[in-house]
Amino acid sequence: MARRSIGQERFGFAGGGRAASSLDTLVSLIDWNPIGELLDPLYPAAKGEPAWPPLAMVKALLLSIWYDLSDVMLAEALDDRASFRRFCGFSANEATPERTAFVRFRRLLVAHKLDRTLFEAITTQLKSKAVTVKTGTLVDATIIASATEGDADARWVKHKGKRAVHGFKAHVGADADTALVEEVSITSANINDGKAGPDALPDNPGEVFADSAYRGNHFRDAVRAKGGIPRIVATGMWGRDEQETLRKLHEWNQPIHRVRGRIEKIFGTWKRCYGLRRMRWRGLAKAAVQVHLTAIAYNLKRTMNILAVLA
Numbered sequence: 001m002a003r004r005s006i007g008q009e010r011f012g013f014a015g016g017g018r019a020a021s022s023l024d025t026l027v028s029l030i031d032w033n034p035i036g037e038l039l040d041p042l043y044p045a046a047k048g049e050p051a052w053p054p055l056a057m058v059k060a061l062l063l064s065i066w067y068d069l070s071d072v073m074l075a076e077a078l079d080d081r082a083s084f085r086r087f088c089g090f091s092a093n094e095a096t097p098e099r100t101a102f103v104r105f106r107r108l109l110v111a112h113k114l115d116r117t118l119f120e121a122i123t124t125q126l127k128s129k130a131v132t133v134k135t136g137t138l139v140d141a142t143i144i145a146s147a148t149e150g151d152a153d154a155r156w157v158k159h160k161g162k163r164a165v166h167g168f169k170a171h172v173g174a175d176a177d178t179a180l181v182e183e184v185s186i187t188s189a190n191i192n193d194g195k196a197g198p199d200a201l202p203d204n205p206g207e208v209f210a211d212s213a214y215r216g217n218h219f220r221d222a223v224r225a226k227g228g229i230p231r232i233v234a235t236g237m238w239g240r241d242e243q244e245t246l247r248k249l250h251e252w253n254q255p256i257h258r259v260r261g262r263i264e265k266i267f268g269t270w271k272r273c274y275g276l277r278r279m280r281w282r283g284l285a286k287a288a289v290q291v292h293l294t295a296i297a298y299n300l301k302r303t304m305n306i307l308a309v310l311a
Contacts, residue, residue: 004050006090021083026300027059029307030125038117042108052097056088057105058118060097063087065297068275071099110285115292119184122296126303127180136176137205137228138263139214141169141193142270144287145278153284155190165189168279168287172295173200174263176209180302181266181295186288198222207231209260231256270294 032055039054063084064074078084078096090096109115145167146154158164169191173183185199193213201208205228210219212233223230233256237249270276274294279287 004052006053006056006088006094021086022304023063023083023087025304027087029129029300029303030122035118035121038114038121041112041114042105052101052105053089054105054108056090057097057102059088060084061102061105061293062297062300064102065274065294066301068273071102074102075099106281106286106289109289115289116184119292119296123180123182123299126299127175127182130178130180130303130306131175134175134204134206136207136209136231136259137182137202138174138176138179138260139172139197139200139208139210140260140263140267141171141196141200141213142267143189144168144170144271144276144291146287147279147282151279151282153188153282153287154279155188157189168284168291169193169196170291171196171200172263172266173202173205174266176207176259176262178302178306179262179266180299184291184295186284186291188284194219201226201228204228209256211260231259233257233260266298269298274298 035058036053036055039058042054043051060074060078063069063078064071067077069077075096075098078088078090082092085092085096088096143157143165145165149166151166154167156164156166157169167189169187169189171185171187171193172181174181182202183200185196187196194216195218197210197214197219201222203226205223205226208223208228209231210233212235215232215234220230220232233253234249237245237252274297276290276294280290281287
C-alpha cells in the first residue's frame with residue numbers, strides 16, 4: 001500500500017502571523033525520524049488506497065490524548081486547527097484523516113505490537129534530556145474502568161471502602177526525581193500489585209518506593225535482582241514496647257510516603273486531563289495501546305515543563 005505525501009505546501013501557514021503553540025515546542029523535543037522508522041512495518045501491501053503516514057497518525061493520537069478527543073472530534077479538530085496540522089505535518093489546505101482512519105491505524109498498532117516499542121523509543125530520548133542522575137523509582141498501580149462490562153479481558157476488583165470496578169490495571173515505574181514514566185505493564189484489574197510489580201521496574205532502579213501492597217519477597221527479590229534497594233511501606237514491626245515500636249514504624253514509613261506520593265500526581269494527570277478514567281476500546285491489547293500512548297503523551301509534556309524550568 002502506497003503512502004500519501006503530506007506537508008508539501010508548508011508555506012501555507014506563512015504570512016498570517018501564526019499564533020505560538022506549545023505543540024510547536026513539543027514536536028521539537030525529540031528526533032522523530034527513528035520513531036518513523038519503527039513504523040515502517042505498517043501498510044506493507046502494494047495495493048489499495050494510499051495510506052496516511054504512520055508518524056502523522058501517531059502524532060494525531062497523541063493530540064487526542066492531550067485534548068481528550070474522540071475519533072470524530074479529532075478528525076474535526078485536525079481539519080480545522082492550524083497548530084494540530086503543523087504538529088502532525090499537514091500543510092494548511094490538504095486533506096486530513098477521517099474518523100475511520102484512526103480506527104484502522106489502532107488495529108495495526110495492536111497487530112504489530114508497536115505501542116510498547118514506541119513508548120520505549122520515545123521515553124529513551126526524553127530521559128536523555130531530563131534524567132541526569134538516577135536516584136530512585138516510584139512504583140504503583142492504578143485501576144482503569146473497562147469500556148464495557150462485556151469486555152472479556154477485564155476483571156472485577158473490590159477494595160475496602162470503595163465500589164467494585166470492572167477493568168484493567170496499569171502498573172507504573174517512574175523516576176523519583178523527574179516523575180517521568182519509565183516502565184508500564186497492563187493487566188486485568190484483579191492482578192495483585194506485588195505480583196505484577198516486577199514488570200514495572202526499570203533497570204538500575206536505585207531506591208524503590210512502594211506502598212504496602214508490594215511487601216513480600218517476590219517484589220523485594222525482583223528489586224534487588226535489578227540492583228535496587230526496596231523502600232516499602234511496612235504495616236507492622238516487632239517490639240516489646242508498643243509506643244516505641246509505633247514510633248519506629250512511623251519513622252520508617254513517613255519518608256516513603258512523602259516520596260511515593262509523587263506518583264499519584266501522574267495518575268491524576270492521566271485521569272483528569274488525559275481521559276484515562278475509562279478505557280475507550282475493548283480488550284487487553286487495545287487497553288495497552290491506550291495506556292502506552294497516554295504515558296508517551298504525559299512524558300512529552302512533563303519533559304517540556306522540566307526543560308522550561310531549567311532554561
